Amino acid sequence: MKAVSSRDNPRLKRLRGLSQSAKDRRQQGLTVLDGPHLLCSALDAGVGLAEVWVSESGIARPEIESLLRRCPDTVETFSLPDPLFSQASPVDSPSGVLAVFAPVQPLRTLDNGNWLILDRVQDPGNLGTLLRTAAAAGIAHALLTPGCAQAWSPRVLRAGMGAHFMLPIHEQVDAMAALNAFGGEVIATGLMPSASSLYEIDLAHDVAWLFGAEGEGLSAPLFARADRIVTIPMIPGCESLNVGAAAAVCLFEQYRQQRAGGSR
Known part of the structure; x- marks a missing residue:
């Protein structure tokens, strides 16, 4: 896990852009999920994660620690001080963990069903x-x-x-x-x-x-x-x-x- 402590870090700047800007998400073809529940759902579904970011306080939570262990070795992980994590979070009540990934494209064409x-x-x-x-x-x-x-x-x-x-x-x-x-x-x-x-x-x-x-x-x-x-x-x-x-x-x-x- 790489520790990031500067608000000017390029990767952190990109995370903030993806969290806060629809334009950035469209241009880069990436988005951000927030929270252990969503991270667990993404891992269960086999979604290809690009990055996982965790707050210093989040690292100490067993639920988040367990999810970090589930992440494939190809997923880059970063830790942030809580104030920087709050600034990067897309929600008002940060959960302690974020993940960057590409939206899942439908594999099925429009067929029968509801x-x-x-x-x-x-x-x-x-x-x-x-x-x-x-x-x-x-x-x-x-x-x-x-x-x-x-x-x-x-x-x-x-x-x-x-x-x-x-x-x-x-x-x-x-x-x-x-x-x-x-x-x-x-x-x-x-x-x-x-x-x-x-x-x-x-x-x-x-x-x-x-x-x-x-x-x-x-x-x-x-x-x-x-x-x-x-x-x-x-x-x-x-x-x-x-x-x-x-x-x-x-x-x-x-x-x-x-x-x-x-x-x-």
Whole structure:
């Protein structure tokens, strides 16, 4: 392990850039994960790590020490004084360990199965939560349109809690074009009187779920592309759910039905 103590160290400067700048991440094709849980998930998934950085206080934590021992010999490791580590961390509450790696490219092309299409979801916390939910519900592909937050940014990674290493994520997707090759039903949520109740429809087949940005919702062309509009029943006086909560209800209702063989 190499000790770095100067804030002017070139490798440390690069780490700070990757942690804080979407432009740097795009240009270098690298990103940063934060925390032992994500590092463990990346190692379990066989992700090729380039560097691991640990704070001086983090080295003393058994959990982090164990993860460092799991890292292949090809991974460069660096230690930082806690103040420098805090400056390099992409989050407000540094965890003691960071890793630099290249985002995982989808190995599977868009095929059958359930899709989650996210349209201009810009909040990193919401995006990470949606990806985490999709992975847990067995979604086959997550498609992100232009205007979504950078899927592999440190804050989205942290909110995803390892989902990125379980779920094929396709960014900058022309959703309308992709849907032309989809063989299942395309469903969006909405509040119009003609909408079907989520709990009264059969979901035991492939579905492409459409969810849009907070406040703005889906773009008009995508909303019009839906084969069906569904609503989530709620008590009187409640108008809508956060996009992450709405997606969770829909995806797990489908998961429940498909596990039960299509029963409603």
